[in-house]
Amino acid sequence: MVPRGFTSPTIDAATAARLEDLAREARGAVLTMTTLAQSGHPGGSLSSLEIFLVLWSFANVDPADPWRADRDRIVVSHGHTSPGVYAVLGQTGFFPLDEAIAHFRQAGSPFEGHVERSVPGVEWGTGNLGQGLSAGVGFALASRATGIGWKTFVAMSDGEQHKGQVAEARRLAAKEDLADLTVVVDMNGIQISGKTSEVMPVDVARDFAADGWGVIEVDGHDVVALYEAIAQACSDVERPVAVVAHTVIGKGVSFMEGQAEYHGRALTTEEYVRAMQELGLEPVVERYRESRRVPIRAIRERPALRPPALVVGSRRAWTDFSDTDCRSAWGAALADLAAGDPGTPLAVLDCDLAASVKTEAFARLRPDRFVQCGVGEHNAATVAGALSVSGVATFWADFGVFGADEVYNQQRLNDVNGTHLRLVLTHCGLDVGEDGKTHQCLDYVGLFRNLFGWRVVVPADPLQTYKAVLALADEPGNIAFAMGRSKIPLLRTPDGAPWFGDGYEFRYGRVDWVREGTDGLVLVMGTPAGSAIEAVDALAAESVRISVGVVSSPLDLPDDLAEAIAAAPWVLCIEDHHWRTGLWASVAEMTARRALGVRVHPHGVTGYQGSGPARDLYAAAGLDAQGVRSAIEAIIGA
Numbered sequence: 001m002v003p004r005g006f007t008s009p010t011i012d013a014a015t016a017a018r019l020e021d022l023a024r025e026a027r028g029a030v031l032t033m034t035t036l037a038q039s040g041h042p043g044g045s046l047s048s049l050e051i052f053l054v055l056w057s058f059a060n061v062d063p064a065d066p067w068r069a070d071r072d073r074i075v076v077s078h079g080h081t082s083p084g085v086y087a088v089l090g091q092t093g094f095f096p097l098d099e100a101i102a103h104f105r106q107a108g109s110p111f112e113g114h115v116e117r118s119v120p121g122v123e124w125g126t127g128n129l130g131q132g133l134s135a136g137v138g139f140a141l142a143s144r145a146t147g148i149g150w151k152t153f154v155a156m157s158d159g160e161q162h163k164g165q166v167a168e169a170r171r172l173a174a175k176e177d178l179a180d181l182t183v184v185v186d187m188n189g190i191q192i193s194g195k196t197s198e199v200m201p202v203d204v205a206r207d208f209a210a211d212g213w214g215v216i217e218v219d220g221h222d223v224v225a226l227y228e229a230i231a232q233a234c235s236d237v238e239r240p241v242a243v244v245a246h247t248v249i250g251k252g253v254s255f256m257e258g259q260a261e262y263h264g265r266a267l268t269t270e271e272y273v274r275a276m277q278e279l280g281l282e283p284v285v286e287r288y289r290e291s292r293r294v295p296i297r298a299i300r301e302r303p304a305l306r307p308p309a310l311v312v313g314s315r316r317a318w319t320d321f322s323d324t325d326c327r328s329a330w331g332a333a334l335a336d337l338a339a340g341d342p343g344t345p346l347a348v349l350d351c352d353l354a355a356s357v358k359t360e361a362f363a364r365l366r367p368d369r370f371v372q373c374g375v376g377e378h379n380a381a382t383v384a385g386a387l388s389v390s391g392v393a394t395f396w397a398d399f400g401v402f403g404a405d406e407v408y409n410q411q412r413l414n415d416v417n418g419t420h421l422r423l424v425l426t427h428c429g430l431d432v433g434e435d436g437k438t439h440q441c442l443d444y445v446g447l448f449r450n451l452f453g454w455r456v457v458v459p460a461d462p463l464q465t466y467k468a469v470l471a472l473a474d475e476p477g478n479i480a481f482a483m484g485r486s487k488i489p490l491l492r493t494p495d496g497a498p499w500f501g502d503g504y505e506f507r508y509g510r511v512d513w514v515r516e517g518t519d520g521l522v523l524v525m526g527t528p529a530g531s532a533i534e535a536v537d538a539l540a541a542e543s544v545r546i547s548v549g550v551v552s553s554p555l556d557l558p559d560d561l562a563e564a565i566a567a568a569p570w571v572l573c574i575e576d577h578h579w580r581t582g583l584w585a586s587v588a589e590m591t592a593r594r595a596l597g598v599r600v601h602p603h604g605v606t607g608y609q610g611s612g613p614a615r616d617l618y619a620a621a622g623l624d625a626q627g628v629r630s631a632i633e634a635i636i637g638a
């Protein structure tokens with residue numbers, strides 16, 4: 001009996017023979033499910049089979065308790081090899097294999113075309129190639145941050161080694177000395193368009209070695225050699241190790257071996273029967289056709305895991321925020337969270353912008369929890385996502401263009417994977433100032449509007465920023481805080497008191513009615529709130545009384561806003577954001593869906609601007625008080 005955990009250096013002959021039998025049967029399961037579904041990726045599934053079998057047979061995982069907190073994390077980065085993953089997970093007892101075979105790629109089934117976290121045993125939904133190693137790095141960092149000390153294994157393909165994110169992840173793993181991380185690369189030499197060496201030559205072993213990894217080359221179909229290589233990798237306490245496993249695509253079926261055609265094509269029934277004969281297995285696809293018509297039996301559901309609770313140290317007074325910028329307020333909130341509870345598993349990621357995005361104070365307080373990812377945002381986004389589903393309160397701060405625009409698909413996959421990330425986007429909008437067009441993140445609300453789970457918070461001044469970050473620090477789900485760069489004054493009541501001062505508590509989804517009037521309704525998001533209030537106060541002095549609602553949660557508008565819109569003669573939306581995809585879009589949607597019958601005027605950014613002080617860019621875009629006043633006057637015909 002070989003114990004789990006790769007503690008034994010090798011496996012005995014009987015164990016090897018059992019694995020070889022299982023591999024042969026798993027090959028049959030792969031072919032049956034793909035032939036039944038008439039889709040899927042049999043070729044790579046067959047080349048990766050021994051890798052999957054060895055990992056799930058000997059890693060410290062428990063099929064009877066798939067989500068045990070101290071389990072080893074196994075990530076399959078080439079998610080299209082799901083038939084191979086399901087075959088092995090079924091064989092090793094994570095769920096009934098028959099269910100996976102019968103309901104592979106069927107609507108309503110968890111056994112999707114690419115692996116998803118809803119399947120017991122799957123740690124990370126993949127299929128967008130090149131992201132799995134980053135997830136593995138996140139899990140390995142989480143193992144350290146939580147102090148639990150599990151091992152992390154990442155199975156990858158050779159085709160995805162082209163991807164730049166893989167290099168980013170390799171380097172971070174080496175820099176962080178993630179010795180508990182082991183990669184196994186399925187080097188079958190084939191991908192969709194043919195030979196990997198011709199599609200895009202990559203020297204995989206050399207690349208890992210060059211970045212400081214240990215490298216072991218092995219025959220990826222020899223279960224004993226594979227086991228020994230992985231055990232050797234696990235015993236290396238100095239550095240992460242990549243096992244480069246040489247394999248054959250389509251392994252085990254003569255006419256599939258080495259053929260790119262079977263990367264993503266299911267066998268015909270005639271081919272299937274031939275293949276099963278070669279494997280010495282009975283063709284059973286007809287039997288499963290019946291089972292496919294019967295509804296799938298429920299499989300166990302992954303229990304929800306909340307992010308850890310955070311405790312705030314002492315809270316600052318509002319006066320601390322009267323002459324600062326929102327990003328400094330976010331940095332203050334983070335430092336207060338860090339000071340509050342030194343024992344909480346926490347991670348703060350940075351991509352070489354700590355001074356600008358105000359995570360420096362945290363880095364000084366908790367250097368052990370500060371992860372410097374360098375200019376590697378794609379990797380950082382996925383690392384942060386994986387950390388956040390592993391019991392670690394995870395924050396990533398970056399400029400808006402890098403934390404949102406640059407990594408949109410990584411954030412989409414974080415959404416798919418149900419992560420709990422706090423993303424802090426600074427330098428958003430024209431308020432980025434002198435950096436110019438390339439740095440103007442004008443679409444953050446629009447981007448996250450497309451993702452089903454993300455929430456966006458756009459605070460209107462530093463005090464609200466501080467309170468919003470503290471209020472939402474340990475909420476489940478993904479939340480992006482978007483803010484500008486400049487110092488901005490606190491919003492004030494007509495009497496001059498700070499609007500978000502003592503007694504104010506941030507609540508997601510609430511609109512702050514900072515001015516009341518019946519002649520019109522101005523809704524404003526973020527930095528231009530001060531301009532809107534100044535313009536409306538000036539008009540009030542001329543007896544034009546306009547309401548101002550400060551909207552900090554543009555993707556979730558409250559019911560009382562609909563009432564205010566319905567009662568208003570007109571609505572004007574002010575935002576330092578692409579005019580079409582931010583606040584105006586949300587308000588227009590609410591107005592249309594509820595048939596509120598009011599004209600909603602946009603007043604946002606209509607094109608990229610040049611470089612210059614933010615106040616000049618605001619003036620040019622009509623986002624200063626004069627510009628807001630002109631927009632109101634254009635509506636009321638003054």
Ligand SMILES: Cc1ncc(C[n+]2csc(CCOP(=O)(O)OP(=O)(O)O)c2C)c(N)n1
Pocket residue numbers: 041043044045078080127128129130157158159160188190191192249263
């Ligand atoms: C980021 C990304 N680009 C493109 C694809 C489409 N695609 C799916 S598989 C594949 C190549 C597969 O090569 P490899 O991963 O080595 O798979 P194998 O043929 O060995 O199964 C591509 C380009 C993808 N899934 N993700």
